Amino acid sequence: MDSTPTRPAQVAVCPSAGIGHLTPFLRLASMLTSNSCSVTLIIIRPTLSFAEANQINTFLSTHPHITASEFHILPCEPSSNSNIQDPFLLQYDAVSRSAHLLVHHLATLSPPPSAVFSDLMFASGINKPLYDLGIPNYNVITSSARFFSFMTSLTHLRVTRGDDVVIPGLAPIVGDDIPPIFSNTDHMFTRLIETSCRYLQDAKGIVLNSFDFFEPESISALQNGKVLAGLPSVFPVGPFIPYGSINGDNIPWLDNQPSKSVVYVSFGSKTVMSKDQIREIGDGLERSGLRFLWVIKTTVVDKEDKEELRDLLSEAFFENTKERGLILREWVNQEKILAHPAIGGFLTHCGWNSVMEAAQRGIPLLAWPLHGDQRVNAGEVEKAGLGIWERSWGWIGERLVKGDEIAMKIQEMMTSEKLRASATRVWDEATKAWEKNGSSRKMFETIIGDKVST
Incomplete structure (x- = not known):
């Protein structure tokens, strides 16, 4: 009988730019390490934000067995994308243009990797070469299964602004929920997504940060080949498991608040509201009469965020809410905040990381999707019973949502027993997905056992 110990699989984990792409990959890296894989984390250089740099440093300090390898991407080319102002979109473009260099890296x-887990942004440059080399490469999707279904359809679908989109196996996607940029085939990001999806067929598999209960229709359609023929195996293994301590973040103010009494307000790592809209949100929180923890951003890149709160909000606001509100400017560990027993609801942009983090804790959501995949995500939140969505608030900047509207919806989220019960059910199902014989656990064990281990 051969008693030679099994050599750990050598796995490379390759996130793209931005904290929204980095966070799920760090969780995946931790999950792989916990399942006896030897992990090398590819770190994109340069990083754009303090949040990315801080998160990487914290993660590596708490995961000493994970090796870091820096990958320097090509410079951004604003001159060829003169109509693009978002630094993160320019960074995604630079990542995609650098993808072919990652194969050599x-x-x-x-030792060389025996398997790779890579962001979709790398697909055009690495999927085919890794396939030819016989190295299993799993494309990790950082959005919902439903929005991913839409992205894959861009390879053969013409999007007309305002028209519903019909995808085989799925209920139609409402035209107003599709980001306007996708009706412009010449837009840099539209081209980037379409090109990346054309190389999915060369991947070994597609990893989704979602689970069967939350998105049954989309997951089933993807796995059964209804959305797009020729896709590789689809593995829903969400919600990705948090790494490190699950206790609440070190915010003493939260510890002094009653259970489920605090509204957490955050619109993600790169969403910037207008000053007028920030003031209306403040008015809504004040009118609601509820406790709140509010994370404010005034610039897309946090390194440039120097606006003083006193210049944004009135002295009367601070005076009237000083006993029941806390405002933070710095990046926070959101998964730990949502784990705190004082949190009772979450006003969110519906970025997919935020949705899955809330699902893991059964936190009711008030969805305020602002751009990108977020309106499609908000629809999945509603269907799953995790939250409510006021569609009339529109995309970011379409209209000024007034404080009285915001207060009313916040109160609805925090007082609805029906919503709290359905959100608790989502929590239960998210937990079951990772229990023995749970859907996500079985899928992850399939990847580890059949695809990665050597």
Whole structure:
């Protein structure tokens, strides 16, 4: 009988730019390490935000067995994208243009990887070469299964602004829920997504940060080949498991608040509201009479965020809410805040990381999707019973949502027993997905056992 110990699989984990792409990959890296894989984390250089740099440093300090390898991408080219102002979109473009260089970078690792988990933004440059080399490569999707279904359809679908989109196996996607940029085939991001999806067929598999209960229709349609023929195996293994301590973040103010009494307000790592809209949100929180923890951003890149709160909000606001509100400017560990027993609801942009983090804790959501995949995500939140959505608030900047409207919806989220019960059910199902024989656990064990282990 051969008693030679099994050699750990050498796995490379390759996130793209931005904290929204980095966070799920760090969780996945931790999950792989916990399942006896030897992990090398590819770190994109340069990083755009303090949040990314801080998160990487914290993660590596708490995961000493994970090796870091820096990958320097090509410079951004604003001159060729003169109509694009978003630094993160320019960074995504730079990542995609650099993807072919990543293949050589991976080859220099010692020992070389026996499997790769990579962001979709790398697909055009690495999927085919890794396939030819016989190295299993799993494309990790950082959005919902439903929005991913839409993205894959861009390879053969013409999007007309305002028209519903029909995808085989799915209920139609409402035209107003599709980001306007996708009706412009010449837009840099539209081209980037379409090109990336054309290379999905060369991946070993597609990993989704979602689970069967939350998105049954989309997951089933993807797995059964209804959305797009020729896709590789689809593995829903969400919600990705948090790494590190699950206790609440070190915010003493939260510890002094009653259970489920605090509204957490955050619109993600790069969403910037107008000053007028920030003031209306403040008015809504004041009118609601509820306790709140509010994370405010005034610039897309946090390194440039220097606006003083006193210049944004009135002295009367601070005076009237000083006993029941806390405002933070710095990046926070959101998964730990949502784990705190004082949190009772979450006013969110419906970025997919935020949705899955709330699902893991059964936190009711008030969805305020602002751009990108977020309106499609908000629809999934409603269907699953995790939250409510006021569609009339529109995309970011379409109209000024007034404080009395915001207060009314916040109160609805925090007082609805029906919503709290359905959100608790989502929590239960998210937990079951990772229990023995749970859907996500079985899918992850399939990847580890059949695809990655050597």
